[in-house]
Amino acid sequence: MMSTLLDVQNLWVRFPTRNGVFDAVRGVSFTLGRERLGIVGESGSGKSMTGRAILRLIRPPGIVEADQISLEGQDLMKLSEKDMRAVRGQRISMVMQDPKFSLNPVMTIGDQIIEAYRLHNSASKADAYNKSLEMLEAVSIRDAERVMRAYPHEMSGGMGQRIMIAMMLIPNPEILIADEPTSALDVSVQRQVLDIMDKLVKERGMGLIFISHDLNLVADFCDRVLIMYSGRIVEVCDADKLHEAKHPYTRGLLNSLPRLDAPRDRLEVLERDPEWSEAPSVSGSE
């Protein structure tokens, strides 16, 4: 049994709308150790909302409710906004989908990384600068000095995402939430970015929540997988056993994937059973 970093129990994310309350996440429970936990599901299944709710980044009018979201025994739901700011970045961090949008276009990359470091460390500018250079080199960025002076629009997607990873890991957090970190990248650089992220997460003994809609990627990359459907977890399995998954939704997703080694004229279409969204959420606790 691994030591538990994060324990989420009965998490709900609600959005009041004109036609009543919309529940984006409905009673999700899981734990995270020093492992790579994948969350897969289609668009709108609540996987991104789960990630953001852990950081309490759901903006009003959205509401987050949970029995607990405890980070090494400390319940994040009970923290004040000010205390929560000390958790964000320093203890739990997040890499988002597209570096084109997730980096501030009018600030130099250096300023953005230095800022991430200095928010949680009382370091001098020079120290923070050197630390940022080291971090950029750790994500395999050559010519880090030039990159520090550059602006985000001068970077390619793969570089941008590596910069994001450097920026999010520089305060040395315990948990990284990666929300579709490679979906906006070319296939050729996806693997490279994943390898870098994997290496850093392993080296630092961090917990990783990897949110994706790419089943194969998650099966390859993660240790354990939660499959979400309409705001609930429908199945939990070990990543290497994903292809033996039992839930009809997971089976449907797997069968609708084209495979090079087993070509078919027509891929299966996912048949949805209304019962899936009514069934209680499966617990992802270890």
Added chain:
Amino acid sequence: MALTEDNNQRRPTRAPLTDQVWPFLRTTLLTLGSIAVTLLGLLFITFVIGRVMPIDPVLAIVGERASQETYDTVYLQLGLDKPLMVQFFYYLWDVLHLDFGTSLLNARPVSEDIARVFPATLELATIGIIFGVVLGVPLGVLAAVRKGSWIDQIARVVALVGYSMPIFWLGLMGLLVFYGILGWVGGPGRVGIFYVDVVPSVTGLILVDSLLDGNWDVFKDAFSHIILPASLLGYYSLAYVSRMTRSFMLEQLSAEYITTARVKGMSEWDVVWKHAFKNIRVQLITVIALSYANLLEGSVLTEIIFSWPGIGSYITTALLSADMNAVLGGTVVVGLIFILLNIFSDLLYKVFDPRAK
């Protein structure tokens, strides 16, 4: 050996000086060229409009009872027998020497008149825009950050009133309340009657001139006269600036890099001012420059109500008395201001947005 190599690598590399100077020179030359072309077009259009107007410039000078001989002499003096293009080049030549001709109304050079009325408008517009920006921008930012709250509602009402109240009404009410009843501010005009021409005119801006002269009494009096009309004009730009700021901010606050800043653990104040606000500066500059240009054009109604001898009322009076030289001169000056403000905001874009370089 390995050590020296490492040192070389770490040293920031700079482009040679010529590489830095040349693009700058190029941009400057291009900018000056575009100013010249725009200005030429502006002069041509105003000139043609002035000539095709059904106003006989000769009659306007000699009067209706002049003899045919006098009429013909003046006709030749004005060069009206020459082709329109030739006349335009004469006009262009004069304008390049800052000669806009003689005003028909007071027989003084138009350039002198403009040098007198423009500083009055400049002073009013500048204080007005400062008022509008200093209050309007924070109000807009606050309304965006607290969208839907009571602050947002108040900002909306303030802007709506600013948009919809006619200025002559607000101006008259302002004079009645703050000058007539409360006596907090000076009345119409730039200074009280006892202070007229007390300080020597250096810049034409009374606030500046009185400070240069060290005459505090004149400064205080001029300030109490300018504060009411300037706040009124400022209120109108506040309405515009705050609404635009709000919508620019709303757009930026929903951007993904804002989430990044929050994930870093940044306080909401820093997220708003250090991240979101930095991204609206370019758009905001356009709005402020346009707003300022509008004020510099001279707001006729405000100038009339407050007996403010500015360029708006100058051009209007000239137009009503068919004083075309004065109208053309005023129009060229206003056009020039628009061009200069546009170029100034273009330059600021390059400072504030790395993508515009």
